[in-house]
Amino acid sequence: EVQLQQSGAELVKPGASVKLSCKTSGYTFSNYYMSWLKQMPGQNIEWIGNIYGGNGGTGYNQKFKGKATLTVDKSSSTAYMDLSSLTSEDSAVYFCARVYYDGTYYYGVMDAWGQGASVTVSS
């Protein structure tokens, strides 16, 4: 069974950074891309970027360049997202989600999601 287990809720102060993790199991981590997404109440989901588990190659939404940094640890099949210089606008639920791969093609859709990690930025 494919599982993506995210780290827990975070309460952080403005200006600080936070590192979220997404530990995977049930599939070959290095064969898949992992996307990260932001969901705020009442707002559209935003795609932050993705990272390839095989070599750590990344692609970012221009809006999140400088805000988010994606990395992977292949040895533990875990993806990470660093969020820096946090403000109240970064308070949201963040999801990691595996990009669908049928063995031939990578589709730009997400077929397995973590449970989400709430980040609250408050002094």
Add this chain to the structure above:
Amino acid sequence: DIQMTQSPASLSASLGETVTIECRASEDIYNGLAWYQQKPGKSPQLLIYNANSLHTGVPSRFSGSGSGTQYSLKINSLQSEDVASYFCQQYYDYPDTFGAGTKLELK
């Protein structure tokens, strides 16, 4: 960025009814369109990709259609477990963008 306009924002329907949710893209997205279902407090689940391909394990009462800039999700014979929010995603062009979502409730 491609803008995705989803309608309606909310929808109330009866068990057994057929419902349709629509998404309009700000430009042609060449069937690079997916639909997800999200229940309260849960993660989204992929329903449809490539505008009309049913993802593995998704009940056949769900279907997708459309082309160009106009796409729709249809749910036939509404079941109680279909109460959820639904949103579309375009992945034709970077960055991926999402619709605002449709909240489906039982009448």
